[in-house]
Amino acid sequence: MANMYRDVNLSEVNESYIGKELKVAGWVENIRDHGGVSFIDLRDMYGVLQVVLRDTTLLDGIHKEECIAIEGIMEQRDEETYNPKIPSGTIELEAKKITILGQVYQQLPFEVQTSKEVREDVRLKYRYLDLRNQKVKDNMIFRSKVIAFLRQKMTDMGFLEIQTPILCASSPEGARDYIVPSRKYKGKFYALPQAPQQYKQLLMVSGFDKYFQIAPCFRDEDARADRSPGEFYQLDFEMSFATQEDVFRIGEEVLTETFAKFAPEGYEVTQAPYPIISYKQAMLEFGSDKPDLRNPLRIIDLSEFFNKCTFKPFQNKTVRAINVHAKLSKGQHEKLLKFATGIGMGGLGYLEVLEDGSYKGPIDKFIPEELKGEIKDLAGLQPGDTIFFIADKEDRAAYFAGQIRNELGERLDLIEKNAYRFCYVNDFPMFERDPETKKIGFTHNPFSMPQGGLEALNTKDPLDILAYQYDIVCNGVELSSGAVRNHDMQIMVKAFEIAGYDEEVLKAKFGALYNAFQFGAPPHAGMAPGVDRMIMLLRNEENIREIIPFPMSGTAQDLMCGAPNEVTEQQLREVHIKVRD
Template sequence: MTAANEYRTKTCAEISEDDIGQEVRAAGWVETIRDHGGIIFIDLRDHYGVVQVVVHEECLLEGVTRECVISVAGPVVLRSEDTYNSKIATGTVEIRASSLTVLGKCVNSLPFEISAAADVKEDIRLRYRFLDLRNPGLHSRIVLRSRFIAFLREKMQKLGFLEVQTPILSASSPEGARDYLIPSRKHRGRFYALPQAPQIFKQLLMVSGFDRYFQIAPCFRDEDSRADRSPGEFYQLDFEMAFATQEEVFAVAEEVLSEAFSHFSELPVSAPPFPRIPYHDAMLKYGTDKPDLRNPLEIIDISDLFVETGFAPFRMKTVRAICVPDCAGQPRSFFEHMLNFAMSIGMKGLGYIKVDENMNYLGPIDKFLSDEQRLELKLRAGLKPGCVLYFIADRRDLAPKMAGQIRTELGQRLGLLKEGFRMCFITDFPMYEAEEETGKIIFTHNPFSMPQGGLKALEEKDPLDILACQYDIVCNGVELSSGAVRNHDPEIMLKAFEIAGYEEAEIIEKFSALYSAFRYGAPPHAGMAPGVDRMLMLITGEQSIREVIAFPMNSNAQDLLLGAPGIVSEAQLRETHIKIR
């Protein structure tokens, strides 16, 4: 800061022992006021930090309240050693106020204590977000967000990627989540849509001859909120590469993410190359396509052992098992908790056997096991003294997911999760699935992905056996990104959509830009888009994505600060040819 500034010559954090004896001016918010019998102490806070101000003349404090904005001038003095404050960087010095000016009054009583904002009901925090953002914890996370995005941008540029901004006003997409629609004033009865992702535009950039594209892209989806998903808008590191294979995309993602997480966290981070786990294997071993690899427990399939069993709950069912080492000695309450949890997720029960020190199996299920089954369980599950083998049996579509939830609960309840960030790629997703109610063949994920095996696979294989060149990055059980090798061939594109029930005319109408562009020479291309908000949530250890966003909506997709969505005037509705019904 220069001396010419009338409000401050130094920020609060800049004041140090080097300034002792020097006259300074500082400005900020009054965090606390403490009266020690004629001597008043103020903690003054700005964007950079906190400094203590000591006031000997009470008349200087006229109109001063907590959270008002002041400018204070005076010499910097050394605090007595017994009053040092190690919690702040300026804890050995203070400003002895010779003058004080109120710059911004705080005339209302505070709806909550700034220092305790994190414990306040979320809707109140969001209604007064400008106060909430004064809390050092949230404030520092927004600063971290800025630094994190700057790091990503610099890294991508070093890797030869060109930053290009794609349109915000676009056309509605017939695939994916719900669009946010914007009525057109000039074109009656027609609508723009906010982009769910820059998907089509970035593919068109590849067709246009650009080689490596990226942007910190805003995306808009009318989705319900979750802890790791903000309704309305979110940001992603969107990138695409021409003449690139899946492995080349992986190499970029591994370098960028491992360096970003390592730079902004002291916890261990997966080193490249990240594990590649096929979707089928992930569903079998972890019961989810978003596995938390910090959890060492794995699931095995033992359905074949119980096809003709006398134990009715297992007969002709999909049976999964989880071996938990050193668990047999847990108290009875532990097993009761696991049973209650199983019932809460829709299971009818949760069978298990304990293995004692002599390798005897203990538990009601043991009497239904033959010697051959006991031996096979020992070999497949790696049973050892002191372990517990949990059984999960249900329909083919339910058992894997339930086993995954049991695995997660066991890992968390037993404290098995290892420290750090464990990343992996989930690969080889099914291209199609059968709709549950109608049996109709539909796309599983991104319809613009290249099918593995190309046109030949589409023409010769059962659609449910076709795999796509699609992949996700997962970190600690959170999906950071999805991506794909794109389908750049119009003939393959037509066939892929035909299997999902689209007529050629419909494809040409709905995806006219891509279809047309691909007929003018399109290079092979691939990419992905890691979520910025989710990465920051993991790095900061927060449980909600709203803790790393400056002005988020609440879980009901409302902006409580500005009152959105709000009512507009009849004149505005008429201008855009809208009638509320």
């Protein structure tokens, strides 16, 4: 049956239609008047076609971005007017009739073709117009293709796609929940899932061996460049009878194939097996648990060395150092010092290695002559090197060293170009002490298996216990977190006890898991790479909102639909809510 609006979409138009009558439809991208002859660039989802209007009265009442249908005769363009930038660049449609399908009633807030240059709040308010921009639209088409590939890949690997609930119970762990008041049960609330954590573990107890879904997750967190406030999507998967290494192999296969298929031309992608870096090693060598392996610089620890020197500000401190094979100008040193003080450092010591192997710099006089060979060996110093020193408490020294490493990598142009460099970071601490309350709590996922099991929980200092937890990091961006799950009830009860939750709290807050684990739970493990972050990296976008169809703003507002908004007193009464001042 013929379509009443169009015969073909604009990607199907080609020279075979020359001389034929044709009906097309789309939006008016541009109108050009060449004195007696006018042109419309017509755009639909699939392409652009030039339309020539020799009867200029056809343009009466036509505005840019109006949705129209055009009937006419397809003809060959004059050779000197060919447009090689578009597939239909050798042909044009001579318009005989134009029908307005969707009128423009007010002035456009911005030009669609340059919308990416417009202020973000305006773009988000009129996102439906912004999405007409070819680059923005291409991001959404790309997103769809990546998700389709992930679905097919997981299915091919034997995983079963299962949807888990959106309304669930609130959890005391992790980020803030979005809570949903119950109309039927006064004073009680549902929550939107921060992740399908409990449900996917329950699926393993149910005997579903390999589960996955493209899962929506909801967390009441502030926005960052790589984090969308409110909601995000992840490739959530879980496997029964699986070890950490089994999950690693699946993660490597899926991500390597996805990035190899969708990476920009000429990009290199880490091949399996990925480097595995312990959390302790990552914090020492990179100053971050999200190491960017494109940066060749490594951090070393010189704390013990400086305890033997006479420089008092470095004694009894954690001292980290970064060696670069470069001589910095006075201006570069000044800019680096300004950066260091800007992030809260008291200063930035350094030494330069001269051609004769001697040292020059403010730290030199504090290093005894007999120890100068030792620092040379410890840091691998060579003529032409500059070594920087960062001293503070251990956690601050690690953080500052990581920031200086990143800054040096950028300023000295050391970052590897056109590459996606993956690694696993594992062996995270199971517990940490809250700096304010001094109480011990879970570091990350409370459902992780502690290394050493029940014996470790009973005999070791909780702060020394590691968990079977792991992240996938790509180019300094955390793509995924995961863990071998704690499926043993005795171990779970003890782990929660150490974190300050008695068994009654465990039953109340995680009752489903607590009960299910009484009935033969299999060992299981999984992870959940972030879909939005994957696409952001693959598209080389600096802000995650560029690859989400309808993102919230950086202040967690839907500027287009006006959320969050007020509701009526009647709606509040129905869910037994009273708003306090």
